[in-house]
Amino acid sequence: MGTVNLFGGIEGGGTKFICAVGASPDDIRREERFPTTTPAETLDKSIAFFKQAETDFGELAALGIACFGPLDPNPASPTFGFILPTPKPDWSNVNVVGILKSAFDIPIAFDTDVNGAALGEWTWGAAQGLDTFIYLTIGTGIGGGALVNGKLLHGLLHPEMGHILLPHDSQRDPFEGICRFHNDCFEGLASGPAIEKRWGQKAESLPPDYPAWDLEAHYIALALANFILTLSPQRIILGGGVSTRKFIFPLIQQKVEEVLNMYVQTSAVKEKISEYIVPPALGTRSGMLGAIALAQNGLILAKV
Amino acid sequence: MGTVNLFGGIEGGGTKFICAVGASPDDIRREERFPTTTPAETLDKSIAFFKQAETDFGELAALGIACFGPLDPNPASPTFGFILPTPKPDWSNVNVVGILKSAFDIPIAFDTDVNGAALGEWTWGAAQGLDTFIYLTIGTGIGGGALVNGKLLHGLLHPEMGHILLPHDSQRDPFEGICRFHNDCFEGLASGPAIEKRWGQKAESLPPDYPAWDLEAHYIALALANFILTLSPQRIILGGGVSTRKFIFPLIQQKVEEVLNMYVQTSAVKEKISEYIVPPALGTRSGMLGAIALAQNGLILAKV
Numbered sequence: 001m002g003t004v005n006l007f008g009g010i011e012g013g014g015t016k017f018i019c020a021v022g023a024s025p026d027d028i029r030r031e032e033r034f035p036t037t038t039p040a041e042t043l044d045k046s047i048a049f050f051k052q053a054e055t056d057f058g059e060l061a062a063l064g065i066a067c068f069g070p071l072d073p074n075p076a077s078p079t080f081g082f083i084l085p086t087p088k089p090d091w092s093n094v095n096v097v098g099i100l101k102s103a104f105d106i107p108i109a110f111d112t113d114v115n116g117a118a119l120g121e122w123t124w125g126a127a128q129g130l131d132t133f134i135y136l137t138i139g140t141g142i143g144g145g146a147l148v149n150g151k152l153l154h155g156l157l158h159p160e161m162g163h164i165l166l167p168h169d170s171q172r173d174p175f176e177g178i179c180r181f182h183n184d185c186f187e188g189l190a191s192g193p194a195i196e197k198r199w200g201q202k203a204e205s206l207p208p209d210y211p212a213w214d215l216e217a218h219y220i221a222l223a224l225a226n227f228i229l230t231l232s233p234q235r236i237i238l239g240g241g242v243s244t245r246k247f248i249f250p251l252i253q254q255k256v257e258e259v260l261n262m263y264v265q266t267s268a269v270k271e272k273i274s275e276y277i278v279p280p281a282l283g284t285r286s287g288m289l290g291a292i293a294l295a296q297n298g299l300i301l302a303k304v
Numbered sequence: 305m306g307t308v309n310l311f312g313g314i315e316g317g318g319t320k321f322i323c324a325v326g327a328s329p330d331d332i333r334r335e336e337r338f339p340t341t342t343p344a345e346t347l348d349k350s351i352a353f354f355k356q357a358e359t360d361f362g363e364l365a366a367l368g369i370a371c372f373g374p375l376d377p378n379p380a381s382p383t384f385g386f387i388l389p390t391p392k393p394d395w396s397n398v399n400v401v402g403i404l405k406s407a408f409d410i411p412i413a414f415d416t417d418v419n420g421a422a423l424g425e426w427t428w429g430a431a432q433g434l435d436t437f438i439y440l441t442i443g444t445g446i447g448g449g450a451l452v453n454g455k456l457l458h459g460l461l462h463p464e465m466g467h468i469l470l471p472h473d474s475q476r477d478p479f480e481g482i483c484r485f486h487n488d489c490f491e492g493l494a495s496g497p498a499i500e501k502r503w504g505q506k507a508e509s510l511p512p513d514y515p516a517w518d519l520e521a522h523y524i525a526l527a528l529a530n531f532i533l534t535l536s537p538q539r540i541i542l543g544g545g546v547s548t549r550k551f552i553f554p555l556i557q558q559k560v561e562e563v564l565n566m567y568v569q570t571s572a573v574k575e576k577i578s579e580y581i582v583p584p585a586l587g588t589r590s591g592m593l594g595a596i597a598l599a600q601n602g603l604i605l606a607k608v
Contacts, residue, residue: 070569084569132459144534151453155436155536157570164530165471165563181565226468230448230534232459259469261485265374265388266461 005061005299008050008104009291012036012067012096013113014088015140018288019046021053021060025124025282025289029057039094047103062107062302063100064294066116066287069143071096073111073154081110087180109298113137113287114145115152117239117280119297120290122147125281126237134233135286136161138220139240142187146231162187166222173198173215190219192241208247217248221255224277228256228264235268239280246279253277309365309603312354312408313595316340316371316400317417318392319444322592323350325357325364329428329586329593333361343398351407366411366606367404368598370420370591373447375400377415377458385414391484413602417441417591418449419456421543421584423601424594426451429585430541438537439590440465442524443544446491450535466491470526477502477519494523496545512551521552525559528581532560532568539572543584550583557581 004023011018017036022028032049036042054060070084081097097110111119118135121127127135127147136144144161146153153159163185168177175198177184178191188194195203199212206212224236242248253273260269268276280286308327315322321340326332336353340346358364374388385401401414415423422439425431431439431451440448448465450457457463467489472481479502481488482495492498499507503516510516528540546552557577564573572580584590 132457148452148457148459149455153436153452153536155452156532156538156572157536157568159536160533160567163567164533165526167469167471181567182563222469226530227534228460229464229468230531232457232461232463234460259486263464263467263485264461268460 005296006057006059007292007295007299008053008060008063009288009293009295010046010063010065010067011113011116011287011291012065013287014068017042017046018291019049020288020292021050021057022292024292025285028288028292029053031288038090039096039099043096043099047100050104060104060106060295062109062295062299063104064109064111064116064291064296064298065096065100066111066113066291066294067096069112069158070160071110071112071158073115073158081108107295107298107302109294109301111152111294112143112145112158113290114143115154115158116145116290116294117286118145118147118237118290119152119293120282120286120288121237121280123293123296124289125286126278127235130234132231132233133235133237134161134227134231135237135239135280136224136227137240138190138238138242139192142191142240144227146233148231161223161227162191164223164226166219166226186219186223190216190223203241203245208245213245213248213251216242217251217255220248220252221259224252224256225259228260228269235275236277237280237286238277239284239286243279244284249277249279250274309600310361310363311596311599311603312357312364312367313592313599314350314367314369314371315417315420315591315595316369317591318372321346321350322595323353324592324596325354325361326596328596329589332592332596333357335592342394343400343403347400347403351404354408364408364410364599366413366599366603367408368413368420368595368600368602369400369404370415370417370595370598371400373416373462374464375414375416375462377419377462385412411599411602411606413598413605415456415598416447416449416462417594418447419458419462420449420594420598421590422449422451422541422594423456423597424586424590424592425541425584427597427600428593429590430582431539434538436535436537437539437541438465438531438535439541439543439584440528440531441544442494442542442546443496446495446544448531450537452535465527465531466495468527468530470523470530490523490527494520494527507545507549512549517549517552517555520546521555521559524552524556525563528556528560529563532564532573539579540581541584541590542581543588543590547583548588553581553583554578
């Protein structure tokens, strides 16, 4: 048996952290999840997890962190590896990469949770072989990552797709939105907490024939249409809590076609939309596996 | 004096074609513009222009075409070089590259007018040194091109940024929009013809203190905010007729900051927005020079 490089991955979410060690979806040696509390406690637990894993499985080749944001993913920046100012208590300006680097002297890759998930789906999931696509999560928050021209999209910093502004007909939907920055942006209207506040019931418990879903699909379709027109993705992967309700996909697909109104002239959008807007092939593991994929990528870049 | 490669460039617009021969902004040997009529007449005139130029200046190294769309820019596609079905009479399914290829056996690059302009600004203008930025034109129509991760953005086909959907408060602005596909999309609300129809006067003739401009800046700011949140550009270059009205830039910059509401945490957006949303450095020549830049790029790719 040849030696397999083992990688550490952290899916750092706003409510929970998932740490894993492995090399691929079929080779995850250990996985642990715990609530996101203070930075010190949460990162200490992560370090302890990987130290124990190194004792049990041998040294890790690299570490990948797919983290909630906003964050600085630019290795050339003085604040690379930091969480940027965030409303999340205690986490503003935390040097996540620096803290892990002091415990593990190996390449450490750092990106948004959604860019991580995008990379996971590109490496092993629903985006294999594509060079330009979007991974969107719709759940507690809404966020989007993307690979464009074969590389993860950062640009100025990183996308914040959940906060785009959409048509909002207050006759049809008088709900004012819950985004603390923009009120009725996409996240303000269509995230899990927005659904819960509007309908007085958690999204998970709303039955498929409840009017909430037609409105939800409407906003998601408006957002996807804007993403298609702006970024021209070859596919859109929809993850997060909402995507676990499979009945919403045909609704979204139909409404995207209605909104675009034959404007984007490709068979992908006109005839094969069921293969164009899809759930993650890695299911709920996109983020964790994406962190492993970030680590693999980080090792390759470190060797260049 | 060493030999300089000479390139042919076509800026193919919906109302006029501009043909040019040269090597750079300071070395344009000849330039001609004529109205866009039928494909046969328009492309024959273009061919005659370049044939005469070859007689006078020597052989061209490559040709670049920055064209109105929708079009197929993918060299691997069977319809590469074609205009796709378009409401513009006679131009649907015209094989632009094929017709020029039968007259000139040299590398021919083909892309959207706005991707061409983006490449021109990247090569010689306001986007030098960037790897991710947007070039937007606001005039008779609205369109956007982009370079992302160092390459022109195509993805599925090419972006259609002019057609994104925006919040439209019909109390403030009862105008229904003029887009034949989407009514009140960005282009439907904010293009030159939309301004003219809403205010009963051509945009060029509206004075700076006319209320049209505050509303126009409002829609442009909403669109730019969405582009920033989706694509995370390092800069946005605003070309087209509207951008010749310089007083609109501070209005747009201020409104983009208001709309984003401190959400994108970079000094580019928070403090240096006057260097972030800018007019084209090449002025009205971005498209023509972009076509020359496409030709140069095409020659490089053909030699790989």
